[in-house]
Amino acid sequence: xxxxxxxxxxxxxxxxxxxxxxxxxxxxxxxxxxxxxxxxxxxxxxxxxxxxxxxxxxxxxxxxxxxxxxxxxxxxxxxxxxxxxxxxxxxxxxxxxxxxxxxxxxxxxxxxxxxxxxxxxxxxxxxxxxxxxxxxxxxxxxxxxxxxxxxxxxxxxxxxxxxxxxxxxxxxxxxxxxxxxxxxxxxxxxxxxxxxxxxxxxxxxxxxxxxxxxxxxxxxxxxxxxxxxxxxxxxxxxxxxxxxxxxxxxxxxxxxxx
Amino acid sequence: xxxxxxxxxxxxxxxxxxxxxxxxxxxxxxxxxxxxxxxxxxxxxxxxxxxxxxxxxxxxxxxxxxxxxxxxxxxxxxxxxxxxxxxxxxxxxxxxxxxxxxxxxxxxxxxxxxxxxxxxxxxxxxxxxxxxxxxxxxxxxxxxxxxxxxxxxxxxxxxxxxxxxxxxxxxxxxxxxxxxxxxxxxxxxxxxxxxxxxxxxxxxxxxxxxxxxxxxxxxxxxxxxxxxxxxxxxxxxxxxxxxxxxxxxxxxxxxxxx
DNA sequence: CGGGGTCTTGAAACGGCTCAACAAGAGTGG
DNA sequence: CCACTCTTGTTGAGCCGTTTCAAGACCCCG
Numbered sequence: 001x002x003x004x005x006x007x008x009x010x011x012x013x014x015x016x017x018x019x020x021x022x023x024x025x026x027x028x029x030x031x032x033x034x035x036x037x038x039x040x041x042x043x044x045x046x047x048x049x050x051x052x053x054x055x056x057x058x059x060x061x062x063x064x065x066x067x068x069x070x071x072x073x074x075x076x077x078x079x080x081x082x083x084x085x086x087x088x089x090x091x092x093x094x095x096x097x098x099x100x101x102x103x104x105x106x107x108x109x110x111x112x113x114x115x116x117x118x119x120x121x122x123x124x125x126x127x128x129x130x131x132x133x134x135x136x137x138x139x140x141x142x143x144x145x146x147x148x149x150x151x152x153x154x155x156x157x158x159x160x161x162x163x164x165x166x167x168x169x170x171x172x173x174x175x176x177x178x179x180x181x182x183x184x185x186x187x188x189x190x191x192x193x194x195x196x197x198x199x200x201x202x203x204x205x206x207x208x209x210x211x212x213x214x215x216x217x218x219x220x221x222x223x224x225x226x227x228x229x230x231x232x233x234x235x236x237x238x239x240x241x242x243x244x245x246x247x248x249x250x251x252x253x254x255x256x257x258x
Numbered sequence: 259x260x261x262x263x264x265x266x267x268x269x270x271x272x273x274x275x276x277x278x279x280x281x282x283x284x285x286x287x288x289x290x291x292x293x294x295x296x297x298x299x300x301x302x303x304x305x306x307x308x309x310x311x312x313x314x315x316x317x318x319x320x321x322x323x324x325x326x327x328x329x330x331x332x333x334x335x336x337x338x339x340x341x342x343x344x345x346x347x348x349x350x351x352x353x354x355x356x357x358x359x360x361x362x363x364x365x366x367x368x369x370x371x372x373x374x375x376x377x378x379x380x381x382x383x384x385x386x387x388x389x390x391x392x393x394x395x396x397x398x399x400x401x402x403x404x405x406x407x408x409x410x411x412x413x414x415x416x417x418x419x420x421x422x423x424x425x426x427x428x429x430x431x432x433x434x435x436x437x438x439x440x441x442x443x444x445x446x447x448x449x450x451x452x453x454x455x456x457x458x459x460x461x462x463x464x465x466x467x468x469x470x471x472x473x474x475x476x477x478x479x480x481x482x483x484x485x486x487x488x489x490x491x492x493x494x495x496x497x498x499x500x501x502x503x504x505x506x507x508x509x510x511x512x513x514x515x516x
Numbered sequence: 517c518g519g520g521g522t523c524t525t526g527a528a529a530c531g532g533c534t535c536a537a538c539a540a541g542a543g544t545g546g
Numbered sequence: 547c548c549a550c551t552c553t554t555g556t557t558g559a560g561c562c563g564t565t566t567c568a569a570g571a572c573c574c575c576g
Contacts, residue, residue, distance in 0.1 A: 080417045082504045088420040090413050102406045102413075107509050110410055133399045137391040140398045144391075147405040148360045152368055154412040155348050155360075159338045162346040162419040162465030166532070198554065207420030212532050214556070246340045251365050424564075456522065467565050472524070 016049045016072055016120055025072060025096055030184050031257040032142070041136050042258060048123040052115050054196075059100060061112035066126035068100040070258050074119025075196055079204070080111050089205035091153050092116070092197075094180055096257050098146045104129055117196045124258070142256030149255075161207035164245075166216045169206040171245035174226055178235055183252055195233035274307045274330055274378055283330060283354055288442050289515040290400070299394050300516060306381040312454075314373045317358060321366035324384035326358040328516050332377025333454055336369050337462070347463035349411050350374070350455075352438055354515050356404045362387055375454045382516070400514030407513075419465035422503075424474045427464040429503035432484055436493055441510055453491035 017023060020043040025031065034042075049072070052058065058069060061081060076093040090111060093099060103109040104126050133140035156176070160169050181193045197205075203213040220226055225241050227234045235241060242249075275281060278301040283289065292300075307330070310316065316327060319339060334351040348369060351357060361367040362384050391398035414434070418427050439451045455463075461471040478484055483499050485492045493499060500507075 078413075080413055082417070082421060084504070086421040088417040090416055101402070102410050105403050105406045106410065106511075110506075110508075111413055130399060133391070133395040133402075137395055137398060140395060140402065141388060141391045144359070144398065144402045144405055145363050147402055147409060148363045151405060151409045151412060152360050152364065154409060154416060155336075155338060155369055158348055158412060158416050158419060159340070159346040161416060163340060163344040200554080209533050210555095211534080211557085215532095218556090246342070248368075250368075253364075458522080468523095469525090469566080470564055473564095476524090 016051075016122075019043065020046070023072075025257060028185050030255060031096060032254050034257075035138075038136050038139055041132070041139065042124075045124045045128055045132065046122050047125050049120065050123060051118070051120045054115055054117050054119075056115045056119075057112060058115060058121065059103065059109050059111070059113040061109060063108035064103055066100070066104050068104070068124040068126050068129065068258075069098070069113075070122045070124070071095055071097045071099070072120040072122055075116035076113055076119055077116055077201070077205070078111050078113050087204050088207065089201060091150065091157060092177065092205070095184055095186075096255060097150075098143070098258050100126070101143070101147060116201065139258065142258065145256050146258070152250075157205075166206075166208055166212055167219065168245050169208065170202070170213065170216045170220055171225070171241050172247055173202060173206060174220075174233060174235065175238070175241055175245055175247050178233065178238075179249065183255075190234075192232045192234040195228060195231055274309075274380075277301065278304070281330075283515060286443050288513060289354060290512050292515075293396075296394055296397055299390070299397065300382075303382045303386055303390065304380050305383050307378065308381060309376070309378045310373050312373055312375050312377075314377075315370060316373060316379065317361065317367050317369070317371040319367060319370035322361055324358070324362050326362070326382040326384050326387065326516075327356070327371075328380045328382070329353055329355045329357070330378040330380055333374035334371055334377055335374055335459070335463070336371050338369050345462050346465065347459060349408065349415060350435065350463070353442055353444075354513060355408075356401070356516050358384070359401070359405060374459065397516065400516065403514050404516070410508075415463075424464075424466055424470055425478065426503050427466065428460065428471065428474045428478055429483070429499050430505055431460060431464060432478075432491060432493065433496070433499055433503055433505050436491065436496075437507065441513075448492075450490045450492040453486060453489055 020026075020039045021036075026034075047067075058076065059067075061079075071093050073095055076097075076099075078090040078093065078099065079087055080090060081087045093113070099113055100109075102111070132143070156172070160172050164172065177195070178187070178193060181187050187193045199214050199217065200210050202208075202217070203210045206213065208216070217228065220241075221228065223240075225235075225237045225244070227236055241247075278284075278297045279294075284291075305325075316334065317325075319337075329351050331353055334355075334357075336348040336351065336357065337345055338348060339345045351371070357371055358367075360369070390401070414430070418430050422430065435453070436445070436451060439445050445451045457472050457475065458468055460466075460475075461468045464471065466474070475486065478499075479486065481498075483493075483495045483502070485494055499505075
């Protein structure tokens with residue numbers, strides 16, 4: 001039952017509209033509504049929309065231009081590497097996630113961002129960030145909100161790599177991604193969701209070796225807790241998985257979206 | 259050479275002034291200067307100043323009141339625990355650090371904060387946070403800045419627990435705290451600094467067991483890389499320590515301070 | 517003087533890592 | 547259409563870094 005026969009991400013993803021007011025993401029209902037003036041400001045702040053292939057590096061780990069991004073479609077991840085090549089994935093990015101903020105506040109990027117699947121992003125002018133706080137305080141507030149939320153996610157990841165066993169780690173990863181996709185309405189009728197991560201990605205995110213990640217995945221699968229085929233994830237026993245992971249679900253309020 | 263005979267944190271810490279304009283921290287030169295109106299706003303937002311003993315829990319891990327804090331003096335740390343008691347320290351807080359933000363944005367706190375030494379904090383009214391963005395956009399910007407910076411620290415910690423060996427982990431911890439204290443002007447003439455952490459704290463922060471943390475500390479000490487006596491830390495070979503840790507120093511710009 | 521917190525040390529067990537090899541599909545080019 | 551390579555997944559064997567358990571020392575404090 002090979003996991004690797006996953007379908008290529010369809011290039012028939014929803015096109016990126018020119019106007020933020022017609023944004024497909026905003027229409028999903030998972031995000032805050034914004035006033036017309038706020039939408040206008042965002043649209044003006046946006047310098048481009050880009051479509052990039054899987055594997056494309058959006059932010060290089062060293063110096064980078066200070067551009068800001070919102071992921072519009074597809075998956076990506078933030079990562080850091082040590083000089084000898086060991087890599088840690090910090091967190092995964094899903095549609096609606098904002099990134100590039102930290103590098104605005106320090107000299108150059110301190111982490112990298114890579115597209116995991118083919119992906120679309122909105123690019124914003126970093127230099128005008130301060131202007132945003134002046135002109136649209138509400139958006140400034142939202143930005144802090146987003147930042148705080150990502151920090152929460154990192155807290156959880158830190159707890160995971162620091163204190164959880166391999167079984168627990170894999171379980172949290174599966175549940176957490178599933179929940180996030182669910183919130184975005186990206187879980188299919190049959191309760192399955194797209195899952196484009198390779199085992200190497202999971203290993204890098206969980207602080208485990210590739211081989212051990214594989215074995216752990218197999219163990220969970222043998223216990224009937226989940227299945228992972230053709231690039232799709234199905235939680236066969238969410239209850240048991242949640243309990244095993246000691247996972248605390250977050251409330252499902254609407255998210256801000258820049 | 260017992261490490262445990264550390265002196266109690268002196269209660270003769272600088273008193274907390276009534277007026278933010280006379281704040282001892284701001285006078286240290288490590289922080290941004292603020293306009294009078296901004297200082298006034300902060301002073302008005304502040305609901306109290308508190309002095310708490312070592313071990314005091316400032317934010318409980320479950321539900322909490324949504325108060326915001328700036329650590330004025332002393333050390334503290336953020337942490338998360340699993341239901342069976344395993345604890346992960348997320349990061350350490352030093353004077354000038356702001357905390358409590360995430361809980362404003364989600365139902366209740368998702369982490370706890372505990373004073374490591376006797377500590378003084380400024381308490382702010384969480385409900386008026388939105389007002390801050392409206393009235394003082396600059397402070398809103400600073401808040402995002404602080405949040406992004408803490409996230410950077412978590413990124414580093416995640417890389418540490420996920421990918422570094424025990425030796426490397428301990429080395430990063432020592433260097434990083436030293437650098438942060440240095441920036442605050444808290445390193446003494448003789449290049450030593452206060453170091454109130456117990457080995458248990460270090461273990462909890464690094465994702466290691468207490469015993470192994472101890473052995474690793476001893477090994478580093480035997481190599482002449484550092485010494486840790488009477489609650490003071492001395493980096494005997496910062497170069498070697500930095501190299502061992504593969505540690506990338508951050509630029510030393512001034513910090514925002516709420 | 518007793519008790520609790522911290523540090524210290526040894527011995528043994530184990531979880532996860534490394535090394536190594538192979539299988540299966542996808543893409544490429546002759 | 548077949549060789550070739552590349553990527554990803556799979557599996558076994560053995561080692562080692564780290565954990566766990568256990569016990570003792572030292573110090574401070576009530």
